Amino acid sequence: METCREEPGTESEAERLAPGVVRWRLPGWDATAGAVAGAAGVLVVDTGSSLREGAWIRRRVTRLLGRRPTHVALTHAHFDHVLGTGAFAGCAVYGAAGLAGPLCEGREAVGADAVRYGADPAAAAEAADLLVHPPRPVTGELAVDLGGRSVLLADVGPGHTAHDLAVVVPGRPRVVFCGDLVEESGPPQAGPDALPDRWPAALDRLLALGGEDAVYVPGHGSAVDADFVRTQRDALAARFGGRG
Secondary structure: OEEEOOOOOOOOOEEEEEOOEEEEEOOOOOEEEEEEEOOOOEEEEOOOOOHHHHHHHHHHHHHHHOOOOOEEEEOOOOHHHHOOHHHOOOOEEEEEOOOHHHHHHOHHHHHHHHHHOOOOHHHHHHHHHOOOOOOEEEOOEEEEEOOOOEEEEEEOOOOOOOOOEEEEEOOOOOEEEEEEEEEOOOOOOOOOOOOOOOHHHHHHHHHHHHOOOOEEEEEEOOOEOHHHHHHHHHHHHHHHOOOO
């Protein structure tokens, strides 16, 4: 993996995880935003914590990968991963089956959560108002063709939330965007919408999809390996118990 600075003074650097696969660690909450390029399309993984951040991601993806985003995959409904979605008009939006509940019917709660963590109330309300119902819910697994490259979207939850989506990018190395099922910059956060006793099984599914040699990209923090994910899985099982 290598880090490339796009231009002096940008808030975040793009980390190249594999050919045509990049991610940013966004300022503020250290949330991941990723992108995967094919010959005919670009899939963005999570959209940041505001419309401004989403627009920033869209510009950087277009500049770095040479193509405007065409698809968006949302790993879960927490504000720091979805409130930039309104900046991706025209993109096909994917999420785990059931995501529409917390994302749309619960959009006011998503915006209020952002405000509790310090976001500007007006900006959070606007971004929440522009959240869209993912028109392509993922049940089980779904392959998305980007032109010469197929990306696998997998509904691996519940765990961190009731609707956790992973993005698996085949190649050498294989790259797995984990959302907040995996966190590196701090311990996994089990909020009121978590199902902690189901979380270890979700990580078992994640490991089965990625395998031993994959690069696992957490929702927050540095990329990790399978051993890290397994250790976090065991710690969650010890803390909360676990079932399939």
